[in-house]
Amino acid sequence: MKPSRPFNETSKQLLADPETARMYLEECLADGNQELFKLALKHVAEARLGGMSALSRATELNREALYRSLSEEGNPSFETLNKVLGAIGFRLSVAQAQTPFAGNP
Numbered sequence: 001m002k003p004s005r006p007f008n009e010t011s012k013q014l015l016a017d018p019e020t021a022r023m024y025l026e027e028c029l030a031d032g033n034q035e036l037f038k039l040a041l042k043h044v045a046e047a048r049l050g051g052m053s054a055l056s057r058a059t060e061l062n063r064e065a066l067y068r069s070l071s072e073e074g075n076p077s078f079e080t081l082n083k084v085l086g087a088i089g090f091r092l093s094v095a096q097a098q099t100p101f102a103g104n105p
Helices: 007-015 018-030 034-049 052-059 063-069 078-087
Strands: none
Touching: 007 018, 007 034, 018 034, 034 052, 034 078, 052 063, 052 078, 063 078
8 A cells, every 4th residue: 555645745735836826725714713814924935936035035034034024923114914915916905804803883
């Protein structure tokens, strides 16, 4: 029996596809968990660019600063998120929510 490929290798291959990566990021963002979205950004950057060093070059941001920003404790700025998304071939956009947030008319 042929051994299976490790999940990381398979997920990298899947996330190299722009549409799959877009859906993955969108679902992680919709979950509302900021740590999950930052982890998803790292996964997509690795799949599409080859890792944080390549992301650093593409965004012209310090690699260590990117690691900190996209860590569980990190709080990336809007500018950093914009640069990271742009480097992996995406951009931020605004869409109407399916259900309004509690307290909104």
